[in-house]
Each structure stands twice: as structure tokens, then as C-alpha cells.
Amino acid sequence: MLSADDPPSGAPRAPGKEMKPAWLKVRAPGGETYARLKQTLRSLDLYTVCEEARCPNVGECWTAGTATIMLLGHTCTRGCRFCAVTTGNPRGAYDPREPVHVARAIAELDLKYVVLTMVDRDDLIDGGAEQVARTVEGLRERKPELLVETLVGDFRGRLGDVDTVLRSAPAVFAHNVEVTRRLTPLIRDARCDYDLSLRVLAHAKERAPERFVKSSIMLGLGESADEVEETLADLRAAGCDIVTLGQYLRPTPKHAKVERYVTPDEFAAYEKHAYELGFAFVASGPLVRSSYHAAEGFVAARLAPGSAVVPSAGIAPAAAPSYGNAVPAGTLLSPSALVRRDRPSS
Numbered sequence: 001m002l003s004a005d006d007p008p009s010g011a012p013r014a015p016g017k018e019m020k021p022a023w024l025k026v027r028a029p030g031g032e033t034y035a036r037l038k039q040t041l042r043s044l045d046l047y048t049v050c051e052e053a054r055c056p057n058v059g060e061c062w063t064a065g066t067a068t069i070m071l072l073g074h075t076c077t078r079g080c081r082f083c084a085v086t087t088g089n090p091r092g093a094y095d096p097r098e099p100v101h102v103a104r105a106i107a108e109l110d111l112k113y114v115v116l117t118m119v120d121r122d123d124l125i126d127g128g129a130e131q132v133a134r135t136v137e138g139l140r141e142r143k144p145e146l147l148v149e150t151l152v153g154d155f156r157g158r159l160g161d162v163d164t165v166l167r168s169a170p171a172v173f174a175h176n177v178e179v180t181r182r183l184t185p186l187i188r189d190a191r192c193d194y195d196l197s198l199r200v201l202a203h204a205k206e207r208a209p210e211r212f213v214k215s216s217i218m219l220g221l222g223e224s225a226d227e228v229e230e231t232l233a234d235l236r237a238a239g240c241d242i243v244t245l246g247q248y249l250r251p252t253p254k255h256a257k258v259e260r261y262v263t264p265d266e267f268a269a270y271e272k273h274a275y276e277l278g279f280a281f282v283a284s285g286p287l288v289r290s291s292y293h294a295a296e297g298f299v300a301a302r303l304a305p306g307s308a309v310v311p312s313a314g315i316a317p318a319a320a321p322s323y324g325n326a327v328p329a330g331t332l333l334s335p336s337a338l339v340r341r342d343r344p345s346s
Contacts, residue, residue: 020261021261021263021286024247024249024261024286024287068114068115068116068117068151069102069106069114069115069116069117070117070118070119071098071102071116071117071118071119071128071131071132071135072094072098072118072119072121072128072131072132073090073093073094073095073119073121074086074119075087075088075089075090075119076088076119076120076121077089077090077119077120077121077122077123078120078122078189078191078192079189080178080187080188080189080192081186081187081188081255081256082178082179082187082188082218082221082248082251082255082256083251083255084251084252084255085119089123090121090123091123092123092124094121094124094128094131096131098131098135099131099134099135099137099138100138102116102135102138102139103135103138103139103141103142104138104142106139106142106143106146107139107142107143111146112146112147112300113146113147113148113149113299113300114139114146114147114148114149115148115149115150115151115174116132116135116136116148116149116150116151116170117150117151117152118131118132118151118152118153119153120153120189121153122156122191126155126158126161126164127153127155127156127158127161128153129152129155129161129162129164129165130164132150132152132164132165132168133164133165133167133168134168135168136148136150136165136168136169136170137168140168140169147171147172147299147300147303148170148171148172149170149171149172149173149174149214149299150165150168150170150172150173150174151174151175151176151214152165152173152174152175153175154175154192154193154196154197154200155200156191157193157196157199157200159199159200159203162200162203162204162207163207166204166207166208166211169211170211171211171212171299171303172211172212172213172214172242172299173204173208173211173212173213173214174213174214174215174216174242175197175200175201175204175215176197176215176216176217177194177197177198177201177215177216177217177231177234177235178192178197178216178217178218179217179218179221179223179231180194180217180223180227180228180230180231181194181227181230181231181234182223182227183221183222183223183227186256187221187256197215198234198235198237198238199238201213201215201235201238201239201240202238202239204239205238205239205240205241206239209239212241212242212280212299212302213238213239213240213241213242214240214241214242214243214244215235215240215242215243215244216243216244216245216246216289217231217232217235217243217244217245217246218245218246218247218248219245219246219247219248219262219267219270220247220248220258220259220260220261220262221248221256221258221259222259222260225266228245228270229270229273232270232273232274232277232279233277236274236277236278236279240279241279241280241281242279242280242281242282242283242298242299243274243279243281243282243283244282244283244284244288244289245267245270245271245274245282245283245284245285245288246284246285246286246287246288246289247261247262247286247287247288261286262286264285264286267284267285267286267288268284270284271283271284271285280298280302281298281299
């Protein structure tokens with residue numbers, strides 16, 4: 001058994017590394033399905049958050065046919081104190097053929113549910129919304145039965161970019177509020193805003209009411225029970241159908257420290273409260289993560305045969321631009337019109 005963030009087999013434990021509670025112990029991933037999926041992902045050169053973030057549920061989710069794919073590169077333009085993804089300025093670089101590559105690759109995998117997440121790309125005019133949308137459209141064309149969730153950033157509040165993602169008709173539109181209102185300026189990047197996240201979620205539900213809207217909260221960063229309940233109420237008021245609550249685990253000593261480990265009983269109480277607020281589905285537990293596969297069965301049951309999700313009225317499917325064969329494989333290009341230019345300093 002491994003704790004949720006134990007080092008890989010054979011790796012030394014960091015000096016002074018704190019011990020985790022017993023409820024954060026999970027079995028090391030394994031099994032035929034897990035091994036096959038891991039080998040296929042390697043051969044297709046797909047970047048999964050499941051492994052890079054060392055998610056404790058990777059074995060369970062992959063065995064159940066769920067995986068989370070990261071789009072738009074490995075460098076995020078923001079630097080939240082809970083996240084270990086590299087922070088920097090990609091300067092507009094991205095692979096315009098990524099949507100085609102990902103769609104082809106995912107079509108080869110035995111997946112039932114895929115989460116497409118992304119790094120924040122404040123260097124792009126549309127924040128990467130078109131790239132996400134084209135990937136969803138490519139997946140739906142190649143594998144119509146696949147359920148696709150888009151876990152996206154806030155696009156700096158540009159609701160037109162939210163609409164771009166919604167036009168691609170994902171089964172679930174997700175954006176994470178991450179922490180409570182009081183903790184937002186302490187834990188998230190300065191460009192993130194609690195109320196802005198709520199506006200993005202509310203707009204998604206208003207523009208596409210037939211879609212599931214989802215968000216996630218991390219616990220253990222110093223929040224009070226009242227603040228968690230306030231956040232749940234705010235998310236429900238914004239139209240969220242699905243919410244997940246999980247324990248924050250510190251990725252490195254440079255990140256925000258864990259203030260405490262929330263007990264399973266407390267998570268159960270939050271789950272009960274969330275259902276009382278009217279959420280359609282709640283996943284709440286120490287090992288739950290925002291892309292945890294627990295919601296898959298719920299979404300699949302609600303999207304029964306004959307009730308396929310279609311774009312909301314007033315949001316016409318966007319035509320994907322054609323790039324032909326002029327782009328060499330692996331080349332990072334970005335049309336200049338999509339790159340956000342920093343203003344020269346005075």
C-alpha cells in the first residue's frame with residue numbers, strides 16, 4: 001500500500017517527510033487494463049495529468065476507462081500555490097495539429113470517458129478555447145459514444161471564449177473554483193478571482209442549460225466548515241450540477257502547506273450538505289480529485305441512448321480551421337493573430 005503521494009518504488013523518502021493518515025493509503029496501480037493503457041499512452045506520446053500530478057486514483061480510473069489529457073503544452077502562464085505544473089510564458093507556442101493528434105490517439109484507446117484539461121494560456125488571445133473546442137469536435141467525430149468533459153480555465157472572464165468551448169458540445173463543462181473565497185488570493189494566482197470563476201460557471205449553465213456544469217474544491221488549506229458550505233452554496237447558485245471535494249496534498253515544499261487532513265466523516269458531512277443544496281451528483285472524500293471517475297457513471301446514466309446532448313440554441317457549432325499538411329509533425333506554431341502581445345513598458 002502507498003500513501004497518496006509516496007515516492008515511486010525504490011525512491012528514497014524525503015527527509016522529514018510527514019506521515020499521512022491511514023485513510024490516504026491506496027493500492028499501487030496495476031492490473032492488465034492499467035498496464036495496457038499505460039503502454040498505449042506512452043506509444044501515442046499523450047500527456048496525462050493522471051501521472052504527472054501523481055494522482056492517487058490513477059489505477060482505479062484507468063481500469064474503469066477514464067483518463068485526463070492535458071492540452072496546450074506543459075507550461076502554464078499562472079503560478080497557483082497548490083499546483084506543480086511548470087509556470088512560464090510559452091510566447092504563443094502551441095501545436096495546431098494537437099486536436100487531430102489527440103482525437104486519433106484517444107480513438108485507439110478503450111476509454112469510456114475522457115477529461116480534456118488545459119494549462120492557462122494568457123499569452124493567447126482566446127486563452128486556448130479554440131484548441132479545446134477543436135479537440136472535442138475531433139473526438140466526437142471519431143468516437144461518438146465517448147463522453148468528453150472539458151476542464152478549462154477562466155479565460156480571464158471572456159465569456160465569448162467560454163461559448164467557443166460550449167459550441168463543441170462536451171458532455172460536461174468544468175471549471176474549478178479550487179478553494180474558498182477567503183483563500184483564493186492566498187492560494188490561487190493573482191489573476192484568478194473567486195467571483196470570476198462563479199461567473200464563468202453561471203454563464204456556461206445559462207448558455208447551455210442541457211449540459212452538466214461541474215466544479216471542484218480542495219480542502220485542508222485552512223478553510224472553516226462555514227466557508228466550505230458557503231462555497232458549495234455559491235457553486236449551486238451559479239448552476240453547478242456536479243461538485244467534487246478532495247484533500248489538498250502538497251506537491252513540493254515550495255507549495256502551500258497542508259494545514260490539516262480532513263477526516264472521511266467530515267467529507268461525508270459535506271457530501272450530505274451538498275446534496276441538500278440540490279447538486280445532482282457529489283463526490284466527496286480524501287482521495288477525490290476534480291477529474292475523478294466517480295461522476296462517469298452518473299453522466300452516462302443521464303445521457304441515455306436517444307438523449308444525446310446537442311449544442312444549445314443560439315450556439316452554432318464552430319467550423320474547425322484547416323491546416324493542410326504544411327505543418328511538420330511536432331512543430332510548435334501559433335498564428336500571430338492568436339498571440340497576446342504584452343504592452344511595452346513605459
